[in-house]
Amino acid sequence: MAQQAQEARTDCYAAVDIGASSGRVVVGYVEDGLIRLQEVHRFDNRQVRRHGHDCWDVDLLHTELLRGLACCKEAGFAPKTVGIDTWGVDFVLLDADDNLVGDAVAYRDARTNGMYEVADAIMAPEELYRRVGLQRQPFNTIYQLLALQREHPEQLEAADTFLMIPDYLNFLLTGQKAVEYTNASTTGLLNAETGAWDETVMAAFAIPRRLFPNVTHAGASLGSVLPEVAEVIGYEPRVVLPATHDTGSAYLAVPACEPPAVFLSSGTWSLLGVENRSPICSEGAFRANFTNEGGYHFRYRFLKNIMGLWMIQSIRRELNGIAYVVDEKAIRKGRLHQYMRVEGLGHEVGFADLIKAADEAEAAGVIASIVNVNDDRFLAPDSMIEEICAACEEAGQPAPETLGELMLCVYESLARCYRDAIEGLTALAGHGYASINIVGGGCRDDHLNRRTAQVCGLPVYAGPVEGTALGNLAVQMLADGAFPHLKAVRAAIAESFEVTKVEP
Template sequence: MAQQAQEARTDCYAAVDIGASSGRVVVGYVEDGLIRLEEVHRFDNRQVRRNGHDCWDVELLSSELVRGLARCKEEGFAPKSVGIDTWGVDFVLLDAGDNLVGDAVAYRDARTNGMYEVADAIMAPEEHYRRCGLQRQPFNTIYQFLALQREHPEQLEAADAFLMIPDYLNFLLTGVKAVEYTNASTTGLLNAETGAWDETVMEAFGIPRRLFPNVTHAGACLGPVRPEVAQAIGYDTRVVLPATHDTGSAYLAVPACEPPAVFLSSGTWSLLGVENRSPICSEGAFRANFTNEGGYHFRYRFLKNIMGLWMIQSIRRELNGITYVVDEKAIRKGRLHQYMRVEGLGHEIGFPDLIKAADEAEAAGVVASIVNVNDDRFLAPDSMIEEICAACEESGQPVPGTLGELMLCVYESLVRCYRDAVAELAALAGHEYASINIVGGGCRDGHLNRRTAELCGLPVYAGPVEGTALGNLAVQMLADGVFPHLKAVRAAIAESFDVQKVEP
């Protein structure tokens, strides 16, 4: 029950965690040595079609951010600080008057098609990896800049500042322009060794250094919120930078049971890897397409970016007739109808229904067709169901004819990718791993956890679910002296939240 407004709790912190599909505001505090969480606001994140591109609705995000902070007060909290984390790579440009230049184009937009060839003619991909250590993905910020140079060079001319999505939301709260390290490391413009902008890369690619504030690190306080923000939310607070890249925050919350452990942040994307003290920019790492993303306090997240639950989320949206991008053309039908007629599912299909369908197909002895979940064809298809079926047909495998066969195809394809990534990781590290630790929403998927343990031959430790919000709050608590160091925070997380062990 909410406390009375005059009794608002002030020994607490607010994590604003925004993913590709939804966002929420979570309040955290320590009580009797345990970390307690209360979600006070949840909202949809959406993309809109603007000027021929799929874009983030940053106006919606900013209004929901303020609404969520106001809900804190309504629920009896006045957080000492606020931290924001989101996905990586995407950005906005501001002019000298702090107005947006162009749109906040989303990473799944097709504008970066063909940019590999353009980039490789400028700098060999091996050299770029040696300098920046970033996994080759078509949506990396550097490729977005190349696309922008060709389509809208006038926007770069008019721009005065570059901010990534969480940096822009922080700017709206405080008026301070700062680019945080963990998110900056997803751009392909940051030097992996120094942690600073790589001016050699920027000069080679014609990207103006003048746009980029010097990198700021997690734990820094940007200052108090603007007076008008304080008035709107009903209290004064300050903004502290967490690891603003959501995976950076999620990795902070991994209890690391049974080390040496592989970490898996399981959500829209599956980020599978380990935490290192130095980057690995070797030829082997480049060939295996592993990335070195920045972590809290000069750590490196050495990981592989795997398509993750995006395919499952997309299937669920299609079955319920929901489009991902507002004003997008209607989802193509076809095989979709036969899945919707499955007895007992109806039209309001949830994730438990999809898991059950996969379980039943497995129990019936269905042999799953396998697709490459990291194929770019699954990044933003008009219909995920049709794309999966087409991939099976093109490879000469049985086309899924039921929902259970479809889901088993996705699950088995995903866990095989996990298995291969763990093997690659062990080869690069020179030693085997003892467990897989999964945090995030995907850790609730019992089918996925079980098959991951079975196929990888390692115990899976599933939890906590609220990994990203916990990591966000952990940095704020460290900055405020609630915990003396990261090890103490992780110990408190392990004590405060259930972790389920799944044997192989």
């Protein structure tokens, strides 16, 4: 073991990047002024049905986290620091003995149905937005807590600590409890101006302030991992807080080609917006339903949450007969059989198959039907294919009859939603934008990049793919002094990774 430890590279950092569909552990280091990456572990994220709700399997996430950090050592690395980022809004409650109280219910669960009405009777939505600046979405943490109050008030009574998902994973690594700012900003409980918990909102909604640790910021160190963790993974890194909300990390990695630029973090969700130095909580921003999410060093991500690649991911799972929630009832087949008869789809369907189908339909002159991708009906339908077909028919449009028509509908609908969001940004900012900069897994989708450029009338700069992991690593590198400031690390990212320009 001593010899292995001596051989392991220690001038490196590990980013644990967990999205709603999958997670990975990526090691990063600086070499000749460039940032180098190596993925050492990838795993599926899943939901399980427990006590009538769709929940995250946090035990599985913890197991895969430890496995991924151990894989660093197996690959010849012993990172000096580790950072974890995940999606936002979801949380766990711990009791006084640090045991879980209840389940980690997932944001796509239906428990928040009807919570808008409950919340609006307590505080006008305009007033709530003025204070917290958060886009109105049914899964925001504040609505989840309202649902929990009604279904399981005993859980809130028994709870001693509120932690968001990355905060909980950090606690399991270090024993330290800290709620990081960028993820906390997705709760609807953080004051947009001060960056602290809004005690007026908490009191109005009867949410116990005692549960919430004071907010900690990206770059802070939680100390070394626990001895039992070090024994499992084979080394003893410190845990540093990145922007723990994955979009906060992704925005750090945007090279910002051809400014003024719109940023688009493209994954399960499409987060389209800009980076500001102060929040915009105006009536116009409220009416346009833009959000002010916290960014690194008190920057603000002023953006629109758009359904994103979730619809495409769901179609792929459905064609392959895979349910998103383990133990969920079997997927309704409906019209699924007709898509399975497409030539070349006798094998497991990949994203390349879906892109090819859309390309062929476009080349054949198919006119796409359009749906509102942000409609809540697409959050967690039993069958995404059926839901898209039904939405088209209800709007008086033809339902897709082939896989190509189905994919063209999704792609065209997403591109138009991007265009509408950019028009909203332009109206609120009072100026136009020169480019769209896309990072994340979605930047590899050539069809979507091309249609986005054409529909929005702006050049698209696609890349880097590993945007979220890069942003996570960037904060660790800054905390360690590998770069003097954010501008320098962003310049290194731009120099280190390929960006593809797509003309409109």
